[in-house]
Amino acid sequence: MATRGTQILNPRTGQRSVFLQTAQDTGGALFQMETFHPAHNAAEPEHTHPFQESRCQVLTGTLRFRVGGVERTVKPGEAIVIPPGVAHHFWNDGEVEAHAIQEFRPALNIEDFFVAYFALARDGKLSDGGIPKSVLQLAVLLKAYDRVLRPTNPPRFLQRVLMETLGPVGRLAGYRPDYI
Known part of the structure; x- marks a missing residue:
């Protein structure tokens, strides 16, 4: 079971994540992680979260999202909320590392998937x-x-x-x- 402070690295994309709040911490209400995306990193496959709302707030850098077929760049201080069941994926097409906070409500077992x-x-x-x-x-x-x-x-x-x-x-x- 993943715990607060767990750190994971995806060497394929260079994405690093630190778990801030897990399902265990929040009674299943929320999973929150801090993420770091290197410049020009590869996108993960397009997907949906059928029963979860996902939210991503960019702290530094930029992230490019394709949500429901529409592309949008999310800049520092901005957030994007993706309703359950909406197809999406994202990547960093910028020149610097992007730093963001991602949240999933409810948590379900998504932290185990990421691990x-x-x-x-x-x-x-x-x-x-x-x-x-x-x-x-x-x-x-x-x-x-x-x-x-x-x-x-x-x-x-x-x-x-x-x-x-x-x-x-x-x-x-x-x-x-x-x-x-």
């Missing part, structure tokens, strides 16, 4: 596009974190097939959602 996803990146188990290289690992992650994160590709019906058919196979093969 697992960054660990997969650390171990070189993600493709250049940020997707697990193993379809079995992908199926296990999709099933375990279906309430907090859903990629927009592959289509949802294929995700369900992956989760329900290959998820159990992946678990039997030793893949775990709490990859650390």
Whole structure:
């Protein structure tokens, strides 16, 4: 279980995160992390948070967001709020590192997803596009974190097939959602 002060690094994108408030700290109401995004870093795959509102406040630098198909640059002192279920992703296309505070309400188990996803990146188990290289690992992650994160590709019906058919196979093969 992630705790306040946990630090994670995604070497694929260079993003660093420090957990400020976890589900345990807030009774499940909020997960908050401080994030650092190097200049010109790669975007993670477009996704939704089906049951969570996400908010990002930029402290320094800028972050470029694509939310519901519309692009917007968020500058220092500005915040963006993304309603549950809206497709989005973001990246730093600026010349300096961006520093931000990200929040997810309710917390659900999203902090565990970030720990697992960054660990997969650390171990070189993600493709250049940020997707697990193993379809079995992908199926296990999709099933375990279906309430907090859903990629927009592959289509949802294929995700369900992956989760329900290959998820159990992946678990039997030793893949775990709490990859650390």
